[in-house]
Amino acid sequence: MTQKPVLISGAGLASLLLARSLLLSNIPFQVFERDASISFRGQGYRLRLSSEGLDAIESVLDPPAFQRFYDVCGKTGGSGFVGFDAVTGEILEENPGGETLGSRGGKIVGISRGDMRRLFMEGCEDFVQFNKHVKGYELTDGGVRAIFADGTKSVEGALLVGGDGIKSIVAKQVSGGLLKVFDTGARGIHGQAPTTAFKGLGEGVFRLLDQSKPGRGISIITNVRPDDMGDPNVEFGWTLASVPGVIKAPNDDYTTVGKVAADIAKSLTNDWHPRFKPLFDDMNESEAAFWKITCSTPRGVPEWPNVPRVTVIGDAAHSMTPAGGIGANTAVRDSALLGRLLREAGGYNDGVTAAYEKEMRVYASEAVRTSYGLATKHFKVQIDESSQTV
Numbered sequence: 157m158t159q160k161p162v163l164i165s166g167a168g169l170a171s172l173l174l175a176r177s178l179l180l181s182n183i184p185f186q187v188f189e190r191d192a193s194i195s196f197r198g199q200g201y202r203l204r205l206s207s208e209g210l211d212a213i214e215s216v217l218d219p220p221a222f223q224r225f226y227d228v229c230g231k232t233g234g235s236g237f238v239g240f241d242a243v244t245g246e247i248l249e250e251n252p253g254g255e256t257l258g259s260r261g262g263k264i265v266g267i268s269r270g271d272m273r274r275l276f277m278e279g280c281e282d283f284v285q286f287n288k289h290v291k292g293y294e295l296t297d298g299g300v301r302a303i304f305a306d307g308t309k310s311v312e313g314a315l316l317v318g319g320d321g322i323k324s325i326v327a328k329q330v331s332g333g334l335l336k337v338f339d340t341g342a343r344g345i346h347g348q349a350p351t352t353a354f355k356g357l358g359e360g361v362f363r364l365l366d367q368s369k370p371g372r373g374i375s376i377i378t379n380v381r382p383d384d385m386g387d388p389n390v391e392f393g394w395t396l397a398s399v400p401g402v403i404k405a406p407n408d409d410y411t412t413v414g415k416v417a418a419d420i421a422k423s424l425t426n427d428w429h430p431r432f433k434p435l436f437d438d439m440n441e442s443e444a445a446f447w448k449i450t451c452s453t454p455r456g457v458p459e460w461p462n463v464p465r466v467t468v469i470g471d472a473a474h475s476m477t478p479a480g481g482i483g484a485n486t487a488v489r490d491s492a493l494l495g496r497l498l499r500e501a502g503g504y505n506d507g508v509t510a511a512y513e514k515e516m517r518v519y520a521s522e523a524v525r526t527s528y529g530l531a532t533k534h535f536k537v538q539i540d541e542s543s544q545t546v
Contacts, residue, residue, distance in 0.1 A: 159503050161186045163302050163313035165290035166320030167194060169269065170470030170487035172276035174317060177216045177495025179279055183503050187280065188302060188310065190289035190320070194273055202379060202393045204266045204361075205229065207259040209485030212492035225275050230381035231263035233359055242366040242376070245429035264361055266379050268393070269484075290318075292325050293466060300465040314504035316466045317494070322450055322546060324472035331460040335452070335468070337475040339544045340537035341400030342449040343410070344478070345421045348391040353434035354380045364432055366425070373399035373536060374424055377478075378435070394435055395478060396421055397449065399536040410446040418444035450546055451477050451539060454528040456521025467509040469494060474520040476527035477535070486523045490516055 162178055164171045167189035178185040205213075214222045239248040259265045277284070289305040293316050302310040318326030322337040359382045366374040378394040396403070403420065405412050418441035425436050452475045470487035477483075494512045501508055531537050 159184050160299050160312055160314040162498070162504065163300065163310055163316045164188070165302060165316065165318045165324070165326050166470075166472070167191075167273070167277075167284055167286075168319055168321060168470060168487075169272055169276065169484055170491045171317070171319035172273055172280065173213065173216055173488050173491035174319065174469060174495050175280045175283065176276050176278070177491060178498065179283075180216070180218065181495070181499040183498055185283055186310065186313070187284040188288035188290050188304070189284060189286050190305075192286055194277065194284075202230075202266050202268050203272065203484045204264060204379065204481040205259055206481070206485040209488050210259055210265060212485075212488045215492050216488075216495060221275075221278065225267075225272075226265075228271050228275065229265045229267045230379070230383065231261070231265055232361060232379055232381040233263060237361050237363050237377075239363045239365060240429075240432075242364040242374070242425070242428045242432060243368045245431050248365060264379065266381070272484075290320060290326060292329055295463075295465060314465070315498075315509070318466070318468040318472045319470050321471045322475045324468065326466065327468045327472040330463050330466045330468060331458065334458040334460045335473065337450050337452060337471075337546050338539040339546050340449045340451055340477065340531065340535065340539055342397060342477075342531070342535040342537050343400075343403035343405070344395060344397040344447050344449060345403060345417050346393065346395055346443075346445050346447060347418065347421055347436070347439045348393045348443040349435050349439040351385050351387060351390050351392055353438040354378070354392050355385070356431040356434065364428070366428065368427070371399070372402065374402060375534065376425075376432075376435070391440060391443075396424070397478070397535060398424075403446070405446045410448055413442075413445040415441045415444070417446050448546070449477050449531065449535060449537070450475050451528050451531065451537075452524050453541070454525060454539065456524050457517045459517065462510045462513060464506045464509055465504075467494070467512060469516075473516065474524050476524055477531035477537075482523045482527045486520050489519060 161184040164187045167187050290302045291305045292303045299312040300316045318324045327335040357380050361379045364376045376394050376396045384390040422436045457474050469490035497508050
C-alpha cells in the first residue's frame with residue numbers, strides 16, 4: 157500500500173534537512189513554501205555551527221554529501237570572541253562571555269543560510285512546491301491536509317510538520333496557542349562588505365561594542381575567515397544589534413531593505429574607530445536589512461496535548477535570539493531527531509510525534525533559556541507572558 161506523504165510547511169533550514177532525511181529513508185514527502193523561490197528573499201546573516209549542530213547534519217547526510225557541505229563551510233581559527241571598544245579601538249576583553257565557539261578540529265565552522273538551504277535541498281527539488289502559503293490544517297479520518305492561504309488544500313498526508321518559522325499558524329493551531337513568540341524590542345541590521353573591508357581585523361570572531369553614550373548599547377558581531385580573504389567574489393557579513401529603542405526602521409517597517417537600512421547603520425557607526433569603518437563605508441548597500449530580535453517563552457518549550465499527525469520543528473517550535481548562535485543548531489537537531497524516528501518506524505506511526513516532542517522539549521528548552529539569558533546581558537531585554545507577541 158502506497159504511503160501517504162509527510163507534509164512539510166516551509167522550506168527553511170529545518171524543513172529542508174528533514175526533507176533530505178526522508179528522501180534518504182525513501183519516505184514520501186511534500187514541502188510547501190510561501191515564497192516564489194528559494195532565493196526570493198535575503199538569506200540573513202552567516203550561521204556558526206556548534207558541534208551538536210554539525211553532528212546532527214552529519215547524521216542525516218550521506219558521507220559524500222556531508223563532505224560537500226563541510227567543504228563549503230568556512231573554518232576560522234580560535235575558540236572565542238575578541239571584544240573591542242568600537243569607538244576607541246581598544247581590546248575590551250578576550251572571549252567576552254566565556255563562550256567556546258570551536259566546533260570541529262579546533263576551528264569555528266560557519267556557513268551562510270543560502271548555502272545551507274541550497275545544499276540541503278539537493279535531490280529534493282521535485283518535491284518542493286513554491287507559492288504555497290500554509291495557513292492551517294484539518295485532520296481527516298486517516299491523515300491530515302494542509303490548508304493554503306487561497307483556500308485550497310493539499311493532498312492527504314500521513315503527517316504535517318510545521319517548519320515555517322516564528323509566524324507559523326500550524327504551531328499556534330497544534331499547541332492551542334501555547335507556542336508564542338515574543339518581541340524583545342531589540343532590533344538589528346544585517347550587512348555585508350567585500351573581504352578587503354575586514355583586513356584591519358584579522359582572522360577570528362569579533363564583537364565590537366559601542367557604549368559611548370548613555371542608553372546607546374550598540375554591538376556588532378562578525379566572523380573573519382582567512383581562506384576567502386582577498387577573493388573579489390566573496391563578501392563577509394556582519395550583524396549590528398542594539399538595545400530596545402536605538403535602531404528604528406522608518407514607519408516601523410522591518411521588511412525594508414537596501415539603502416535605507418544601510419544609511420541607518422552608517423549613521424549609528426559614524427564615530428567608530430577607523431579600523432572598523434570600512435565595514436560600513438564599503439558595504440554592499442543592497443544587502444542591508446532590518447530584523448527584529450524575538451524569543452520564545454524564556455522558561456522553555458511549553459507542553460501541549462500531543463496531536464499524533466501534526467508537530468513542529470525549528471523556529472516554529474522554539475524561536476531564539478541571535479545571542480550565542482543557538483537557534484539554527486537547535487533546529488537541525490530537530491530535523492535529525494524527527495527524521496531518525498520516522499526512519500526507524502518505517503514511516504509514520506501514532507507514537508512518532510509524541511516521542512519527538514518529549515525529547516525535543518528537553519534540549520530545546522535548555523537552548524531557549526541559554527539564548528534568552530545571553531540576550532538579557534547583551535541587549536538588555538526583558539520579556540514575560542505580558543510582553544508583545546509577533
